[in-house]
Amino acid sequence: MEEIKVYPDSILRKKAKDIERIDDRIIQLLDKMVDIMYKHNGIGLAAEQIGTLDKLVVIDLRTNGNNRLIELINPIIIASEGTYEEHEEGCLSVPGYYDVIKDRKKWIKVKYLDRNEEEKIIETEDFLSVVIQHEIDHLNGRLFIDHLSPTQKLVFKKEWKKLQREREESK
Ligand SMILES: [Zn+2]
Numbered sequence: 587m588e589e590i591k592v593y594p595d596s597i598l599r600k601k602a603k604d605i606e607r608i609d610d611r612i613i614q615l616l617d618k619m620v621d622i623m624y625k626h627n628g629i630g631l632a633a634e635q636i637g638t639l640d641k642l643v644v645i646d647l648r649t650n651g652n653n654r655l656i657e658l659i660n661p662i663i664i665a666s667e668g669t670y671e672e673h674e675e676g677c678l679s680v681p682g683y684y685d686v687i688k689d690r691k692k693w694i695k696v697k698y699l700d701r702n703e704e705e706k707i708i709e710t711e712d713f714l715s716v717v718i719q720h721e722i723d724h725l726n727g728r729l730f731i732d733h734l735s736p737t738q739k740l741v742f743k744k745e746w747k748k749l750q751r752e753r754e755e756s757k
Pocket of ligand 1 (some may be wrong): 678679
């Protein structure tokens, strides 16, 4: 997992920068992110997770084994509604830890650019909406563990120490 930045790496707390021009570097970066996401069996990845502050997100839920790759450049949530039901989230940057999140929006409308520099709008609800919110959080230096209640955060701290110890021991 070395190519993926793991909590508490400081880059995960930074704000990504808008992409001004979609050049070769950006295209190569997108391709690399897609490869890394699939390699680690993730369903989403933000550029910060591989150490660059570009406003890029890739997502593929692979529902029923079918690929549907979504690439978001400079994504921004322009409208949202409702609250998604309690559900568990995890993150490649917080490996091994999963917890219940209660405050995601149900429906969102997101503006972004595709790799051909065309402005697009995606309106989506339920699980895909939640994954997009999780990834856009990354671009704002936020992690899913920031959404935990104070009690959940205490559990996380304890669990995370254990997970870190286990990772050290298995090296
Ligand atoms: Zn994540």
